[in-house]
Amino acid sequence: MNIEDLMTEEKILLHADIHTKxxxxxxxxxxxxxxxxxxxxxxxxxxxxxxxxxxxxxxxxSVALAHAVSDIISEVSIVCIRSEHEIDWAPQQHVNKNRMVRLVFLFVIPEIMVDDEDREELEVLKQVVLKAGRTEIVQGLLKAVDKEEFRNIISG
Structure with a gap:
């Protein structure tokens, strides 16, 4: 399993007009x-x-990695939205320089898989996390003109 298997074009939204968390x-x-x-x-x-x-x-x-454990899904899932606007991601009490984001990944893991660290899908999520931490990859994701280019960058 690889990133392309989990992050299909249907799970990516680019050019979103979103202003708030x-x-x-x-x-x-x-x-x-x-x-x-x-x-x-x-x-x-x-x-x-x-x-x-x-x-x-x-x-x-400009990246946030939102995540949840849920019993409402049956498989590991990931979606991503890139906003056209910077979004203040921090709670009020944080004065963190990393508070503004434009690119947000949401990882959701089924509750039954929480303790199963050997799952292929969890390895894919770890790869996405590592790539989201690399400045050159994020810059490419922020500039990608379409979903195909976005997927090529994140999976490359």
Whole structure:
């Protein structure tokens, strides 16, 4: 399994007109759930917000790595949205220089897989995390003109 297997074009949204963290988490949750079931989307949003309250998920370079463990999905999932606007990702009490983001990945792991560290999918998520921490890769992702170019950069 590789990044392309988990991050299909349907799981990427570029050129999004998103201004707030709240809008971003709502859009990410909708993208991950396919936007068809508002109850599932709402539940996923609550799980992402629960994790966001536990810690700061922006990593610098205009990137945040939101994540959640959930019993509403059956397989490891990843989606990504790139906003046209910088979004303040930090809680009010943080005065962190890494608080502004444009590129947000959402990783969701099924609850039943939490202790299964040997899963191929979890290795793929680790690869994405490592790449999201590299300035030259992030710069390419922020400039990618389409989803195909985006996927080539993140999986390259």
């Amino acid at each position: 709240e809008e971003m988490i709502e859009q990410l949750s909708g993208l991950l759930t396919g936007g068809t079931d508002s109850k599932t989307k709402s539940r996923l949003m609550k799980e992402v917000w629960k994790r966001e309250k536990d810690g700061f998920t922006a990593i610098g370079n």
